Amino acid sequence: MKNSEDAYGQTLLAQYNHRTPTAEIIERDDNYIDTGSDPGLYFSEYDEWSPLERRVIEFAKGRILDVGCGAGRHALYLQQKSFDVTGIDNSPGAIKVCKLRGLKKALVRPISEIDKFKPNSFDTIQMFGNNFGLFGSFETARLILKKFARITAPDAQIIAQSRNPYQTIEPEHLAYLRLNRRRGRMSGQLRIRARFGKTIGEWFDYLFVSPEEMQNILKDTDWQIKEFIEPEAASYFAIINKKLINKIYCFRTLNVHQIIKRPAVE
């Protein structure tokens, strides 16, 4: 992402520099506009997180990749707990903020280029803050899930948060879900862009899915739901495990030591 399009990163930088909560402004392609998250959310400390977030972060294990790490609130917490954690974001401004705040491993990298990491680099991939949405669409999700398989250990997991798009009574949101279905998109496939000052971000797809839709996306991939956490909530988590059935895949990507330690079983 070019700096001149990094409205999201500039929002985070403004907040970092001025030490005041800044609301992000998000436009949807039906002209709907709103302030995206609670001002200050991206910089919230562990004590300010929701009980759900605090519960789910406990699942983090091994070498962790935080996809769409924002201002680094989760990555910094895990780094402080001595985890080996890497944060990536396609926003140069976000990564700048992460580094300024002390995150040691922080990279500007879009999710589409996730396969630049070496095979078996991570044990946990986390997508907090509804960042399952970064998959963008059904097709892209399945493409990236393959890349996720490549860069992770055989017993890796994804910890993902999504928002259930059907949990709304707002007429304008319900109309948007219908519009999406009419134009052959998933209901919750939001086409949005960030705005900050005169900076207008590029349009991109951010995918909200129900637990059932998430199941569908994972079908016949290398990944499967281990458990949903509060699936009935508007914003819920999924613990997604790598399937251990693909022996050929494992032999190709693991070194001998790992195969001995963690045999691939059916």
Add this chain to the structure above:
Amino acid sequence: MKNSEDAYGQTLLAQYNHRTPTAEIIERDDNYIDTGSDPGLYFSEYDEWSPLERRVIEFAKGRILDVGCGAGRHALYLQQKSFDVTGIDNSPGAIKVCKLRGLKKALVRPISEIDKFKPNSFDTIQMFGNNFGLFGSFETARLILKKFARITAPDAQIIAQSRNPYQTIEPEHLAYLRLNRRRGRMSGQLRIRARFGKTIGEWFDYLFVSPEEMQNILKDTDWQIKEFIEPEAASYFAIINKKLINKIYCFRTLNVHQIIKRPAVE
């Protein structure tokens, strides 16, 4: 203003209905976008006002017209203090909120139609919340000041707040001031519109002036500065008095009782 364009009013209604602070979103015609005021500001209670606002509200006297009354925070305070106060706003949503909150005299009326009030209806016209800006431009200000003279008592006052547009170091704001001068507008003549959800407000001019520019606007009108309050502040107040020199005007607009009570003197 049509309801379908009343983004500002919808912002206030949403906040009133959901009881949560809502940020207003304002776009400027150079594509600059920002959240306009502190979320919750329009609903702030006396104790939450700035010390400056609390000091200036003490100037209110007699029959009061609150121009651009928003959610009615000043008008409701004065009504509670037993003042005869009328709030007007061109936003139907704002006036709906004022009425829901208990403001007895609240009218949908744009400042351009201020002369629908009868002569000598008010002793104080207040333009809090930088609402000197509602004058829009140099020419319109002078036109409306004439109407203000018509609808007020001979010893009436205007209590106006403005923001000094030159008190900024933001390059994007400084560039906008230059753009305005190049296109023959006052530096602080902002062309803006409100947005809320899918509702896009009409573009309108909102005028920020320095104390010197305010003096210039008032020159050779029926009004003159009595005093500035914190003129060196980014957002300052002016107490503006009606000149008492125009006898012919007074005779035309006052009834005999008032002329006897308050003789027009040179």
